[in-house]
Amino acid sequence: MILNELKKKAQDGSLRIGVVGLGYVGLPLAVQFAAKGISVTGIDITQGKVDRINAGDNYILDVDSKVLAECVKKGTLKATSDYSVIRDLDAISICVPTPLRKTGDPDISFILAARDEILKYAHPGLLIVLESTTYPGTTDELMVPAFEEKGLKVGKDVFIAFSPERVDPGNEKYGTHNTPKVIGGSTPACMEVAQAVYGLVIEHIVPVTSTQAAEMVKLLENTFRSINIGLVNELAIMCKILGVDVWEVIRAASTKPFGFMPFYPGPGLGGHCIPIDPIYLSWKLKTLKYRARFIELADDINTKMPDYVTERVAEALNERGKAVKGKKILVMGVAYKRDIDDVRESPSLDIIELFIKRGASVEYYDPFIAEVETANHRHKSVPFTPAQLKTYDAAVICTDHRVVDYDMLADNVPLVFDARNATAKLGQRDNIVKL
Ligand SMILES: NC(=O)c1ccc[n+]([C@@H]2O[C@H](COP(=O)([O-])OP(=O)(O)OC[C@H]3O[C@@H](n4cnc5c(N)ncnc54)[C@H](O)[C@@H]3O)[C@@H](O)[C@H]2O)c1
Numbered sequence: 001m002i003l004n005e006l007k008k009k010a011q012d013g014s015l016r017i018g019v020v021g022l023g024y025v026g027l028p029l030a031v032q033f034a035a036k037g038i039s040v041t042g043i044d045i046t047q048g049k050v051d052r053i054n055a056g057d058n059y060i061l062d063v064d065s066k067v068l069a070e071c072v073k074k075g076t077l078k079a080t081s082d083y084s085v086i087r088d089l090d091a092i093s094i095c096v097p098t099p100l101r102k103t104g105d106p107d108i109s110f111i112l113a114a115r116d117e118i119l120k121y122a123h124p125g126l127l128i129v130l131e132s133t134t135y136p137g138t139t140d141e142l143m144v145p146a147f148e149e150k151g152l153k154v155g156k157d158v159f160i161a162f163s164p165e166r167v168d169p170g171n172e173k174y175g176t177h178n179t180p181k182v183i184g185g186s187t188p189a190c191m192e193v194a195q196a197v198y199g200l201v202i203e204h205i206v207p208v209t210s211t212q213a214a215e216m217v218k219l220l221e222n223t224f225r226s227i228n229i230g231l232v233n234e235l236a237i238m239c240k241i242l243g244v245d246v247w248e249v250i251r252a253a254s255t256k257p258f259g260f261m262p263f264y265p266g267p268g269l270g271g272h273c274i275p276i277d278p279i280y281l282s283w284k285l286k287t288l289k290y291r292a293r294f295i296e297l298a299d300d301i302n303t304k305m306p307d308y309v310t311e312r313v314a315e316a317l318n319e320r321g322k323a324v325k326g327k328k329i330l331v332m333g334v335a336y337k338r339d340i341d342d343v344r345e346s347p348s349l350d351i352i353e354l355f356i357k358r359g360a361s362v363e364y365y366d367p368f369i370a371e372v373e374t375a376n377h378r379h380k381s382v383p384f385t386p387a388q389l390k391t392y393d394a395a396v397i398c399t400d401h402r403v404v405d406y407d408m409l410a411d412n413v414p415l416v417f418d419a420r421n422a423t424a425k426l427g428q429r430d431n432i433v434k435l
Contacts, residue, residue, distance in 0.1 A: 002125045002157060003156075003159075003192065005125060006091075006127065006159070006196075007192065007193060009090055010200060013200070015090045015197065016038075016040075016041070016088060017089065017091050017092070017093070017197070018040070018041050018085065018086060018091070018093070019033075019042045019092070019093050019095060020093070020094045020118070021043075021094065021095040021096035021097070021110075021114070022043075022044040022046075022049050022050075022079060022095075023049075023060075023095065023097070024062070025095040025131060025132075025167055026042065026095030026131075027042070027059075027068075028060065028063050028167060028176045029176055031063050031064070031067060032175075032177055032201045033200070034077035036200060036201050037074075037076055038076065039076055040077050040078075041079070041085050041089065042078070042080070043079070043080055043082075043083055043085065043086075044079060045081055046081075047081055050081050053072065053077065053079035054078060057069075061169065061170070061341055062169055062170070062171075062175065083121055084121055085121075086118060086122065087121050090125060090126065091128075091129070091193075092127070092129070093129045093131050094111065094114050094129065094130045094132060095131045096132050097110050097132070097272070099276060100279055104279065106135060106279070106280045106283050108134060108138065111130065111132055111134065115142065115143060115146055116146075119146055119150055122152060122158060123152075123158075124157040124158065125157075126158045127158070127160075127190075127197060128147075128158065128159070128161075129160075129162070129194055129197075129198075130143060130160075130163075130211075133165070133219070133222070133273065133277050133280065134215060134280060135215065135219075135280040135281060135283060135284035136212045136215040136216045136284060137212055137284065138215060139161075139162040139186065139212075139215065140210075140212065143160050144160055147160065154186050154187060155187030155189045155190055156189070159189060159190040160185070160186040160190050160211070161183055161184060161191060161193075161194035162183075162184050162211040162214040162215050163183040163184070163194065164182055164214060164215070164217060164221075166181070166182075166218075166221070169271075169342060170338065176201070176202070177201055177202055178203050178204075180205070180206050181204070181205050181206065182206045182208055182218075183195060183198060183205060183206070183207055183208070183214060184207075184209065184211040184213050185211070186211055195207060216281075219278065219280065219281040222273050222277040222278060223281060223294075225263075225274050226269065226275070226277075226295070226298050226299070226302065227298040229264075229265075229269060229274070229298070230297065230298025230299070230300075230301040230302050231263070231298070232246075233265045233266070233301050233305055234301050235249070235265065236265035236435050240312075246265060246435070247421045250262050264420075264421070265305075265435055266305065266347070266419055266420055266435070267347040267348065267398045268303065268350065269302045269303075269336075269345065269347065270347055271342065271345055271346075272344045275299075275302065275303075278299065279295070282296060282299075305347060306350035306351045306354060309347075309419050310351055310354040310355060310358070312417060312433070313355075313415075313417045313433075314358065316415055316417060316433045317415065324355065324358040324359060325358060325359030326359060326360070326361075327360050327361070327393040328360070328361045328363070328393050328394075329355050329361070329363075329392065329393065329395070329396065330362075330363055330392040330394070330395040330413065331348055331351055331363070331364040331365075331395075331396050332364070332365055332366075332395050332397040332409065332422075333365075333397065333398045333400065333401055333420075334346055334349065334369050335348075335366060335369055337399065338400050338401050338420075339368070340368065341368040341369055346399075347398065348398040349374045349375070350374075352364065352374045352377070353374050353375050353376065356376075356377065362379075363379065364379055364381060364382070365381055365383075365404075366381050366399065367404065384404070384405075386408060389408065389409060389413050390412050393414060393415065394415040395413040395416050395417070396416075396419065397409075397416065397417065397420050397422045397423070398419055400420035400421070406422050406426060407426060409423075410429055410431060414431055415431055415433065416431055416432045416433070417433050417435075418433070418435065419435040420435075421434065421435075
């Protein structure tokens with residue numbers, strides 16, 4: 001009966017949805033539902049974000065500011081920090097952070113905090129979908145028992161599912177609505193409800209038979225990337241030893257029309273997903289006495305790339321009769337990938353600190369990020385002008401933003417170390433050294 005009522009609400013669009021955590025994942029999802037005319041309440045503990053949304057003010061690059069403002073004006077999107085609104089909601093998606101602790105272990109405290117607040121106001125007829133990336137078993141071990149202890153039978157009174165978010169920041173082709181969505185329900189009824197709700201805004205749903213399988217899908221996707229990037233980073237190191245251009249090798253290998261997928265080396269992994277998610281999986285396996293060797297090896301190679309890049313720049317300066325100490329170095333790009341404004345886990349931040357430790361004076365330029373904090377310092381993006389560029393001994397391209405004029409960079413800085421192949425179009429120049 002409860003199941004049918006919920007499905008009916010989903011069908012006629014009278015459903016009221018809540019999104020917990022209005023960040024890179026939660027806000028695009030909230031706007032997606034709200035733009036369809038569905039009533040959405042975003043819940044976030046950061047009052048600044050709540051206030052901005054209620055003022056129709058967007059802060060996520062992937063969200064269309066006009067659409068967000070229209071939703072707020074029409075009343076389909078509002079935000080609050082008060083969880084008691086859940087009393088009036090039918091479905092909640094949880095999109096809170098899942099970082100690592102300083103010890104390198106998963107920090108699921110945000111999920112637990114959100115769960116405990118939801119529990120206070122949970123009621124029969126509520127769908128709860130966890131979207132935060134986490135280790136296999138989280139939904140069934142930490143979510144389901146908590147609701148059952150409160151007397152809410154899962155699959156009968158409340159419905160619980162896991163559905164990993166796959167957002168690719170900066171991707172102009174695939175957004176929330178047209179990226180197929182994997183869902184695993186805790187019971188078949190949970191799956192049915194979750195499918196009906198997400199089906200309102202997502203073109204293609206991919207059902208799997210359990211929440212664990214859905215959790216594992218996300219970890220496979222991101223572990224696949226981490227390992228292949230680790231492989232290609234090591235390939236770059238091997239190519240340097242052999243005197244071969246790694247970029248040329250990858251370009252030529254990519255012409256194979258089957259059985260090969262290009263990955264590109266770089267200064268290290270960044271973002272909230274690829275460097276972190278595989279560690280959730282290896283941690284879980286460690287508790288079961290199994291060592292995830294591929295994950296550990298890739299993590300080892302990827303996390304050492306900032307040291308490798310710094311060393312290569314030092315070597316290139318040395319070849320020009322210069323020491324790092326006392327030199328002026330420009331880090332080009334602090335976003336963890338091109339054309340976005342996110343610096344989380346960005347290897348550029350480590351590279352800045354590594355050069356400072358070696359006695360260099362370091363500044364950065366990033367058209368998307370005006371200010372940044374590294375482990376021990378605060379920095380402001382410098383102007384990108386020929387006069388300014390002439391003041392540096394070396395520039396290190398860590399992020400290859402499309403709007404940047406690399407020609408101007410190479411014309412004005414005596415040494416450009418390119419960790420992204422951003423200068424490919426400039427051809428061979430004596431002052432350009434590639435990863
Ligand atoms: N960013 C990505 O590209 C991406 C892609 C796929 C999956 N994910 C996963 O999605 C999850 C969210 O990531 P994100 O990038 O959106 O994080 P984010 O930091 O951008 O946003 C998280 C939001 O949750 C809020 N929050 C924290 N604790 C809360 C609580 N107890 N109650 C309510 N709000 C709370 C924060 O204030 C913040 O606004 C993570 O598990 C991440 O691994 C992220």
